[in-house]
Amino acid sequence: MLAVENLEVVYEDVVLVLKGVTLEVPRGEVVALLGANGAGKTTLLRALTGLLGVHRGSITKGSVTLDGAAIDHLDAPHIVAAGIGQVMEGRRIFAEFTVEENLRIGAHTAGRAAVQSGLDRAYMLFPALANRRTQLAGYLSGGEQQMLAIGRALMTEPAYLLLDEPSLGLAPLMVRRIRDLIGEINLQGTSILLVEQNAAMALSVASHGYVLETGKIVMDKPAAVLREDEDIREFYLGLRDEGAASFRAVKHYKRRKRWLS
Amino acid sequence: MDELIASVVRGLGIGSTYALLGVGFVIIYRATKVINFAQPALMILGGYFTSLFATRAGLPFPVAVVAAMVAVAAIGALCERVALRPMVGEPPFAAAMVTVGVFIVLLIVAFRLIGTQVLTVGDPWGLSRTSVLGVSVAQVDIAKIVISLVAIGVIGVFLARSRLGLAMRATALDQEVALAQGVDVGRIFGLSWAIAGALAALAGMLIGTASGGIEATTALVALKALPVIILGGLDSIKGSVYAGLLIGVAESLTRTYQPEHAPFLGANFDVVVPYVIMMAVLMVRPYGLFGTPEVQRV
Ligand SMILES: Nc1ncnc2c1ncn2[C@@H]1O[C@H](COP(=O)(O)OP(=O)(O)OP(=O)(O)O)[C@@H](O)[C@H]1O
Numbered sequence: 001m002l003a004v005e006n007l008e009v010v011y012e013d014v015v016l017v018l019k020g021v022t023l024e025v026p027r028g029e030v031v032a033l034l035g036a037n038g039a040g041k042t043t044l045l046r047a048l049t050g051l052l053g054v055h056r057g058s059i060t061k062g063s064v065t066l067d068g069a070a071i072d073h074l075d076a077p078h079i080v081a082a083g084i085g086q087v088m089e090g091r092r093i094f095a096e097f098t099v100e101e102n103l104r105i106g107a108h109t110a111g112r113a114a115v116q117s118g119l120d121r122a123y124m125l126f127p128a129l130a131n132r133r134t135q136l137a138g139y140l141s142g143g144e145q146q147m148l149a150i151g152r153a154l155m156t157e158p159a160y161l162l163l164d165e166p167s168l169g170l171a172p173l174m175v176r177r178i179r180d181l182i183g184e185i186n187l188q189g190t191s192i193l194l195v196e197q198n199a200a201m202a203l204s205v206a207s208h209g210y211v212l213e214t215g216k217i218v219m220d221k222p223a224a225v226l227r228e229d230e231d232i233r234e235f236y237l238g239l240r241d242e243g244a245a246s247f248r249a250v251k252h253y254k255r256r257k258r259w260l261s
Numbered sequence: 262m263d264e265l266i267a268s269v270v271r272g273l274g275i276g277s278t279y280a281l282l283g284v285g286f287v288i289i290y291r292a293t294k295v296i297n298f299a300q301p302a303l304m305i306l307g308g309y310f311t312s313l314f315a316t317r318a319g320l321p322f323p324v325a326v327v328a329a330m331v332a333v334a335a336i337g338a339l340c341e342r343v344a345l346r347p348m349v350g351e352p353p354f355a356a357a358m359v360t361v362g363v364f365i366v367l368l369i370v371a372f373r374l375i376g377t378q379v380l381t382v383g384d385p386w387g388l389s390r391t392s393v394l395g396v397s398v399a400q401v402d403i404a405k406i407v408i409s410l411v412a413i414g415v416i417g418v419f420l421a422r423s424r425l426g427l428a429m430r431a432t433a434l435d436q437e438v439a440l441a442q443g444v445d446v447g448r449i450f451g452l453s454w455a456i457a458g459a460l461a462a463l464a465g466m467l468i469g470t471a472s473g474g475i476e477a478t479t480a481l482v483a484l485k486a487l488p489v490i491i492l493g494g495l496d497s498i499k500g501s502v503y504a505g506l507l508i509g510v511a512e513s514l515t516r517t518y519q520p521e522h523a524p525f526l527g528a529n530f531d532v533v534v535p536y537v538i539m540m541a542v543l544m545v546r547p548y549g550l551f552g553t554p555e556v557q558r559v
């Protein structure tokens with residue numbers, strides 16, 4: 001289990017962004033983390049993967065444990081080696097590398113033997129990448145780049161995969177494919193923490209969901225319950241029972257509404 | 262015609278050592294975005310160690326060269342670890358200033374070690390000559406060209422093919438993403454300094470061959486690598502090679518023909534030629550011949 005307990009994160013020694021976050025990703029599950037812009041989702045992932053330092057952030061309180069062992073003091077390479085892979089926000093593939101080089105760099109901490117099996121697996125999961133392996137990754141479409149980013153993260157065969165808004169900027173069809181792929185990767189044995197603003201997508205594949213708002217977890221429920229939750233439906237799914245007549249009012253309300261205020 | 266060919270070969274010889282120095286700059290720049298002003302001192306130490314191992318310890322020359330490269334690579338990596346690593350996250354300009362400090366420290370060490378001697382590196386070429394296309398040229402010039410280009414070629418293949426080379430390129434493109442893939446970025450910084458150190462040591466050896474010899478002040482020769490990297494583009498290995506050879510040849514041709522054909526430019530005009538070329542090219546292409554336009558200058 002990947003567990004975050006009472007985590008506080010500060011940027012530049014002054015900006016308190018996570019204010020005591022507690023969250024669990026049990027083995028074998030897909031867990032969704034929802035939250036509006038600036039809620040601190042990416043910050044949480046940075047804290048989990050040892051990337052806070054790059055952004056002048058640091059953990060000031062709380063703990064991160066992987067199967068009971070503290071990992072919050074580890075640097076990024078050791079966290080990757082411990083079995084946590086990630087797909088960063090905005091894909092962040094190496095546009096100047098070929099598709100295959102992007103995958104190979106993902107296997108940096110894996111043994112030499114793992115590279116070939118990782119490549120085979122990636123091309124099996126993403127056939128679109130297989131016949132473009134020598135092409136520069138910058139020329140791939142947005143959806144293909146997202147697949148490449150996921151494939152790259154899978155090269156180390158991580159026990160846990162953290163995904164930061166994989167649906168961002170993709171058309172509905174592609175979002176559905178990414179969703180299906182997440183389900184498939186999970187079935188193959190990888191536990192997943194799925195950060196999303198697209199609640200419909202995230203809750204349709206997750207078993208459990210958290211809602212993060214300005215650095216605090218404000219909801220922590222099974223995905224099935226969240227799917228039916230009034231506030232979630234309204235706030236993230238854009239659904240409201242009164243119908244579309246008061247859409248403007250809804251938007252206004254949506255913008256102002258905060259669960260914690 | 263013979264005079265021309267001989268002059269060009271001499272220029273390619275010296276130019277290839279500039280290229281070696283330039284590639285060292287580029288490798289450190291790409292990994293860390295820092296211009297390493299300590300490179301000339303690493304070069305002079307390379308000449309010193311080659312001399313020490315070959316002439317005083319009596320090792321076979323090739324062994325002495327490799328040992329000197331390893332020694333200077335270690336010094337380079339150590340400098341990075343001690344002086345530059347704490348600067349990670351600081352502006353590149355501040356880090357470049359630190360390399361000036363490293364340069365001064367290493368140069369003082371070199372002056373202590375070398376004193377007022379002129380060291381020979383114990384190379385096997387001496388003043389012997391060989392014939393290329395019927396023209397008599399110095400063996401040492403051929404050796405400079407071949408050894409430099411082979412060394413740079415090896416680095417190129419390493420970067421293109423190997424796992425660590427891929428990690429170095431990834432670090433050059435995006436440090437955070439490289440970290441997220443599990444690349445120990447700090448180790449890559451150290452490695453880039455080690456490679457630059459090894460190449461500088463090789464350049465030091467080549468400059469000290471034949472009639473050259475190594476003095477403490479030979480370090481100044483390495484300043485010519487600055488026009489080379491600026492001309493070639495700070496981030497292009499290929500650019501460094503072409504620019505190094507170009508400047509070497511231009512310098513050599515000037516030395517051969519200028520006293521006769523343009524005496525009004527004065528004696529030793531060839532010394533300023535690299536800088537003249539650099540300024541001329543920068544007026545047309547501000548990012549150098551091969552540089553990426555958005556590369557930031559220090
Ligand atoms: N390096 C930084 N220094 C200071 N503040 C930062 C830094 N990075 C992020 N923040 C702040 O932390 C807060 C949370 O940012 P974060 O990127 O974690 O949000 P997010 O939930 O991922 O948002 P989004 O959905 O837009 O990606 C924001 O208010 C942001 O301005």
Ligand SMILES: [Mg+2]
Pocket residue numbers: 041042043089164
């Ligand atoms: Mg984010």
